[in-house]
Amino acid sequence: xxxxxxxxxxxxxxxxxxxxxxxxxxxxxxxxxxxxxxxxxxxxxxxxxxxxxxxxxxxxxxxxxxxxxxxxxxxxxxxxxxxxxxxxxxxxxxxxxxxxxxxxxxxxxxxxxxxxxxxxxxxxxxxxxxxxxxxxxxxxxxxxxxxxxxxxxxxxxxxxxxxxxxxxxxxxxxxxxxxxxxxxxxxxxxxxxxxxxxxxxxxxxxxxxxxxxxxxxxxxxxxxxxxxxxxxxxxxxxxxxxxxxxxxxxxxxxxxxxxxxxxx
Amino acid sequence: xxxxxxxxxxxxxxxxxxxxxxxxxxxxxxxxxxxxxxxxxxxxxxxxxxxxxxxxxxxxxxxxxxxxxxxxxxxxxxxxxxxxxxxxxxxxxxxxxxxxxxxxxxxxxxxxxxxxxxxxxxxxxxxxxxxxxxxxxxxxxxxxxxxxxxxxxxxxxxxxxxxxxxxxxxxxxxxxxxxxxxxxxxxxxxxxxxxxxxxxxxxxxxxxxxxxxxxxxxxxxxxxxxxxxxxxxxxxxxxxxxxxxxxxxxxxxxxxxxxxxxxxxxxxx
Numbered sequence: 001x002x003x004x005x006x007x008x009x010x011x012x013x014x015x016x017x018x019x020x021x022x023x024x025x026x027x028x029x030x031x032x033x034x035x036x037x038x039x040x041x042x043x044x045x046x047x048x049x050x051x052x053x054x055x056x057x058x059x060x061x062x063x064x065x066x067x068x069x070x071x072x073x074x075x076x077x078x079x080x081x082x083x084x085x086x087x088x089x090x091x092x093x094x095x096x097x098x099x100x101x102x103x104x105x106x107x108x109x110x111x112x113x114x115x116x117x118x119x120x121x122x123x124x125x126x127x128x129x130x131x132x133x134x135x136x137x138x139x140x141x142x143x144x145x146x147x148x149x150x151x152x153x154x155x156x157x158x159x160x161x162x163x164x165x166x167x168x169x170x171x172x173x174x175x176x177x178x179x180x181x182x183x184x185x186x187x188x189x190x191x192x193x194x195x196x197x198x199x200x201x202x203x204x205x206x207x208x209x210x211x212x213x214x215x216x217x218x219x220x221x222x223x224x225x226x227x228x229x230x231x232x233x234x235x236x237x238x239x240x241x242x243x244x245x246x247x248x249x250x251x252x253x254x255x256x257x258x259x260x261x262x263x264x
Numbered sequence: 265x266x267x268x269x270x271x272x273x274x275x276x277x278x279x280x281x282x283x284x285x286x287x288x289x290x291x292x293x294x295x296x297x298x299x300x301x302x303x304x305x306x307x308x309x310x311x312x313x314x315x316x317x318x319x320x321x322x323x324x325x326x327x328x329x330x331x332x333x334x335x336x337x338x339x340x341x342x343x344x345x346x347x348x349x350x351x352x353x354x355x356x357x358x359x360x361x362x363x364x365x366x367x368x369x370x371x372x373x374x375x376x377x378x379x380x381x382x383x384x385x386x387x388x389x390x391x392x393x394x395x396x397x398x399x400x401x402x403x404x405x406x407x408x409x410x411x412x413x414x415x416x417x418x419x420x421x422x423x424x425x426x427x428x429x430x431x432x433x434x435x436x437x438x439x440x441x442x443x444x445x446x447x448x449x450x451x452x453x454x455x456x457x458x459x460x461x462x463x464x465x466x467x468x469x470x471x472x473x474x475x476x477x478x479x480x481x482x483x484x485x486x487x488x489x490x491x492x493x494x495x496x497x498x499x500x501x502x503x504x505x506x507x508x509x510x511x512x513x514x515x516x517x518x519x520x521x522x523x524x525x526x527x528x529x530x531x532x533x
Contacts, residue, residue: 043460043461047306049465052316053313054309056308188294189294191301192298204304
């Protein structure tokens with residue numbers, strides 16, 4: 001365990017150094033984050049017509065904005081921490097250079113997933129926090145400390161879910177090689193997570209909760225922050241996440257057994 | 265002239281290729297289901313009280329259903345993905361193979377993208393068109409002259425999409441990857457094209473901006489023609505603007521391409 005923490009520290013430091021080298025990326029990523037934040041919020045403004053329209057049933061503007069904030073935050077996590085490492089695996093598989101990772105005396109899944117962080121995407125996290133501030137300003141009172149803690153726990157579980165989903169997609173790369181469109185597919189389906197899940201019909205909501213758990217990533221943490229998530233739901237989300245992560249791990253181990261190096 | 269003679273063969277090859285990569289195509293189709301999500305969302309919003317747009321038009325649930333089914337249809341037919349292909353080929357050096365062919369490379373991208381559309385339309389559109397005709401027929405235009413303009417608007421929309429792809433894709437000759445830039449373009453496209461909501465729901469100042477951007481002419485205009493927002497007289501100037509954008513993007517794309525190509529050095533080969 002200690003060894004893995006040291007390794008994680010090392011990998012983070014390399015990414016940090018890399019980010020420091022490409023300082024201009026900070027500016028570019030900052031601008032891109034701002035832009036993505038704007039494009040995530042504009043549809044919400046249109047739906048609520050700045051107060052003149054009824055909006056999403058059961059959600060006030062401020063409350064729906066909290067969901068959007070979670071969406072922006074998780075997009076940052078996805079682009080900054082989950083995506084780069086796993087994108088590298090796909091490249092490894094295609095080129096046959098995964099051998100070099102597999103030969104190293106540490107868990108391969110750990111090594112590939114921590115190999116690359118896009119540090120400057122932290123700007124999205126800041127953007128998410130700004131959106132929360134605006135949202136709670138609209139609502140009129142801040143969140144309770146307990147609720148913030150609960151949503152913090154859900155943030156960890158949402159990150160783990162995102163990561164597990166990605167591991168599942170990457171595992172597919174061992175079988176079909178060309179998965180860059182799968183990653184594209186995932187990010188476009190993830191787009192649906194910007195809306196509170198209650199707008200979807202029952203069947204779709206069920207799929208988004210139990211099969212492709214988008215609800216657990218944005219709507220649940222937002223509800224927790226607003227203090228209206230039932231404790232059972234919180235517990236269920238945590239158990240569900242654990243199961244999902246375990247499944248992803250098993251699938252990864254199976255998939256890696258399928259890896260036939262490209263000979264290089 | 266020689267290129268014209270090769271076109272039918274290229275089309276055939278492109279179509280067969282799209283058949284061969286049909287699984288991949290299904291993935292791309294699934295990636296364009298956002299209008300259906302938005303349809304569900306907006307019908308929920310409009311359920312209690314109709315949503316009133318900028319021109320005073322009241323949007324009820326069925327109006328939204330018609331609108332987003334049309335958006336989905338148009339989205340399928342104006343698809344282009346040359347930017348991703350170009351990025352991939354530049355990085356891998358396989359662009360060299362394309363350059364060797366005695367046909368302008370951009371034409372081969374265009375034909376490749378166009379040739380995949382029939383299969384894509386064949387898979388997605390029958391259900392959607394059936395739904396449109398049974399559920400929301402009264403929201404479609406009945407003016408045959410507007411319908412006559414529709415193919416031109418559709419092709420104009422495709423031209424804008426394709427040449428924006430080529431212009432941004434050509435930038436990969438200058439930088440490591442221009443896919444990120446394409447994502448920025450797409451994010452703007454989602455907001456300003458009418459993909460997520462009808463543009464007349466924008467506040468006035470934003471819809472004024474949207475009128476001057478190219479995105480609205482990719483999705484918004486063809487959909488507005490289908491849903492009968494325009495008469496022949498009001499549609500023609502818009503169509504002209506659309507084709508002006510298409511022309512500007514053609515010039516831009518071709519010049520970025522030819523400047524960038526001077527820098528291209530394929531590996532080994």
